[in-house]
Amino acid sequence: MRYLAVIIIIVALALGSFMFLSPGKTNPLEERMGEGKQNSSPKAPVTTIVAENLDTPWAIAFLPNKSFLVTERKGNIWLMDPNGNPSPSPVATIENAKEIGEGGLLGIAISQNFESNNFVYLYYTYSGDGNNTLNRVVRMTFQNQKLVNEKILVDKIPGASNHNGGRIKFGPDGYLYIGTGDAQNPSQAQDKNSLGGKILRITEEGKAPGNPFGNLVYSFGHRNVQGLSWYTNGDLWATEHGRSGALSGLDELNLIQSGKNYGWPVIEGDKKGQGMETPKENSGNDTWAPSGAAFVGNSLFFGGLRGQSLYQAKIENGNVIEVRKHFKTEFGRIRDVVLGPDGLLYITISNQDGRGVPKTGDDKIIKVNIQKL
Secondary structure, eight states, rough: OHHHHHHHHHHHHHHHHHHHHHTOOHHHHHHHHHHTTTGGGTTTSSSEEESSSOOOEEEEOTTTTTTTEEEEEEEEEEOOTTTTOOSSSEEETTOOOOOOOOOOOOEEEEEETTHHHHHHEEEEEOOOGGGOOEEEEEEEEETTTTTEEEEEEEEEEOOOSSOOOOOOOOOOOOEEEOOBBBBOOGGGGGTSSSSEEEEEEOTTTTTOOTTTTTSSSEEEOSSHHHHEOTTTTTTEEEEEEEOOGGOOOEHHHHHHEEOOOOOOOTTTTOOOOOTTTTOOHHHHHHTOOEEEEEEETTTEEETTTTTTTOOOOOOTEEEEEEEEEEEEESSSSEEEEEOTHHHHHEEEETTTTSSSSOOTSSSSSSEOOGGGG
């Protein structure tokens, strides 16, 4: 009987352990260890819709408390809590933002000193004197859940219905980098005194921090820069739109260096020119229409608008060794790509920008579990 009792106790313990860890139950230890590490959970989905029913969300910027701000091209800025729940109303509406073609309220960036100054930076298209189209970079202050006190830092960046650039990001040097477009006037890209077709670099006050030409220009010869991100070694990479029309394609990934000329409109694709930089990778006859970009390890993830994909470019020794496509046509036009504080990628869908085919719930913000790709 003593042996029978021992056997019964062993069986009971085994059944209890099985029930404690069976599917549908949560191991409290695993739950505690998993906090803040959603991307490491084997049960985590590949993608999760964070927010929907937006209107052409262009850019995302995370605040220190893990909530984030989202710009809509028509001029609204929404505050989302970490779960994607929006503020009851926009935290600001930029009345001067001119939604025309590819223009409108575009990039957003958070000061690296936000916890002390509450500064938020924006890039938007507007109508200048004589109703001509221009772009500017402004700074606002986040107070009482609102953006207030707009201050213009960089004005009269060339604009047009297309090729307005618009991506702004703070670099590891603490300066704000600004991607602009040639505003459908390619010759501006080679003019170092024009702000069009450039990557600009400014201080938080809008000044030139020792740039190569004594002005705001950091690099030139660009057609339409819409993605900026830094590799772990500090290298700046940019995505750039190539030629348009029937011969579209030759979209670019460029490794950006101070003072360099990236060739537009003189060279494109694999062509070389004296004193000009050939892109590290181009799309050939394919069209990416690349936009927002974010590094994760040695991979640069970037959105494809016309390509309707999340692209992954693997970088090794300053070169692109492979480009992969994820979610081809699954979500439509992917605009921004941002690495969140939870280690997941956040992407914005842009099917209501006049060039996409809206689906139910569009436009959306979707988070991507990179480890599941």
